[in-house]
Amino acid sequence: MRISKFGNKFTQHSGITQLMDDLNDGLRNPDTVMLGGGNPATIPEMQKHFEQIAKTLLDDGRLITSMSNYDGPQGKNEFIDALASLFKTHFGWEISSKNIMLTNGSQSAFFYLFNLFAGEYADGSTKKILLPLAPEYIGYGDAGISPDMFISYKPDISPLTDGQFKYHIDFDAITVDDSIGAICASRPTNPTGNVLTDEEICNLDQLAQAHQIPLIIDNAYGVPFPNIIFEDVKPFWNSNTILCSSLSKLGLPGLRCGIIIAEEKIITALSNLNGIISLSPGSLGPAVGLELVKSGQILSLSETVIKPFYREKAQLSLTLLRKSITDTRFKIHKPEGAMFLWLWFEGLPITTKELYQRLKKKGLLIVPGEYFFFGLEEQWKHSEECIRMNYVQDEETMRKGIAILADEVNKAYLE
Ligand code: PLP
Structure with missing residues (x-):
C-alpha cells in the first residue's frame, strides 16, 4: 500500500500503540490486574444519576431527537x-x-x-x-x-x-x-x-x-x-x-x-x-x-462524590505502597489530583520498561514512565525510573497489584 507522509505517521504501530494494545488485552483478561489505563472509575452513585438522566431523556424524547x-x-x-x-x-x-x-x-x-x-x-x-x-x-x-x-x-x-x-x-x-x-x-x-x-x-x-x-x-x-x-x-x-x-x-x-x-x-x-x-x-x-x-x-456531584472518591482511593494506595515497599529510594509524587500515582524508584538497576515486562508476566499492568518524557532534548535517567499507576480499582485489586509490584521492585533492587 502506498500512502502519504501523513498516512505513514498516523498508521505506525508505535511503542505506545503496543502498550495500548496490552492495556486493552488486560481489560479483556479477568485475571489481569489493570493499573495501567486512564479509564475513570465506575462510581455507583454517579452511575445512578447517569441512569436517571438517560431515562428522562428517553422518556421525554430528547434522546431520540439528539440521535436523529x-x-x-x-x-x-x-x-x-x-x-x-x-x-x-x-x-x-x-x-x-x-x-x-x-x-x-x-x-x-x-x-x-x-x-x-x-x-x-x-x-x-x-x-x-x-x-x-x-x-x-x-x-x-x-x-x-x-x-x-x-x-x-x-x-x-x-x-x-x-x-x-x-x-x-x-x-x-x-x-x-x-x-x-x-x-x-x-x-x-x-x-x-x-x-x-x-x-x-x-x-x-x-x-x-x-x-x-x-x-x-x-x-x-x-x-x-x-x-x-x-x-x-x-x-x-x-x-x-x-x-x-x-x-x-x-x-x-x-x-x-x-x-x-x-x-x-x-x-x-x-x-x-x-x-x-x-x-x-x-x-x-x-x-x-x-x-x-x-x-x-455537575458541580455538586463533582464536589461531594467524585473528589472524595478519588482522594480516598489515592490515600489508600499510598498507604499500601508505603507498607509494601520500604526501600528509601522509592518515592511517590505528592498526589494532588487526577487518578494516578507517579512512583519513582531511584537507582533501580533495571529500566521501568523492563519492570513493565516483568510485571506483565505476573499479571499486573502499569505504564512505564519513559513514554511521558517526549520533547526532551536529552536523555534523562529519571525517565527510566518512574511508573504511572492508576488507583481507581477496588481495594482487593489494588492490594493484589501492589503486592505484585512490591515483590518485583524489591527483587530488582537486589540485582
Ligand atoms: N487530557 C488528559 C490529561 C487526559 O488524561 C485525557 C484522557 O485520559 C484527555 C485529555 C483526553 O480525554 P477525552 O478525550 O476523553 O476528553
Missing part, C-alpha cells in the same frame, strides 16, 4: 449557553457562548490545537508546542502532523516529607522564542497527579502573553468538573488562555464530549475545523451534559 439530528459545528447551542453561564457565574469569567465550542472528546481538541499553532507556517518557519514540565500526558505525543512538534523541559524536583516529592517548572531553563507556537500543560497532570501552582500558572500566562502565543491548559481533571483536584488552587482563564475540559472523567468517557473555552477568533477557527473533520460533534454528550448543568449536579 446533527448539531452545528460549534456544538449543541443549549449546552454551550448553559456552560457559558456556569463559568461566568461560578468564576466571574467574562465569557459568552461565542467563547465555547465542543469536540468529540478533548483528545481531538488537542489534535486541532497543536496543529493549528505548531508545524509549518506560511512564511516557511516552523513552530513547536512548548510543554513546560515533562513528564506530560502521553496522548499529546503523537498528535502532531509534523515531526518533532514538542519541546519539553525537565522539572525541578522538591523533596517532601514521607518519601514524597513534587515537580515544579524550571522557569530558568525555559526559552520562548519565535520557534514556539503555544505553551501547553495539563493541570492536574496526567501522569503525575501534580497540580501546577497558581504562581506557576501566572508565570506561564505572562510568558505566553509576552510572546503573543496562547497558553493551553488541559483541564480534563480540573475544576469545576470533574474536580479531581486535592489542592486549593485557583482556576485560571483569560482571553489568551485556551482551556480544555471534558465530560470524560465525570465517568462519561464513552460520550466523547470535549469542551474548549477560548477567545472568539479561536473558537471560530476550531468550529470550522470541526465542520471539516467531523461535520459536528456528537449530540448525546451535550444532551446528558445539559441535564447535569441545569440541575447543578
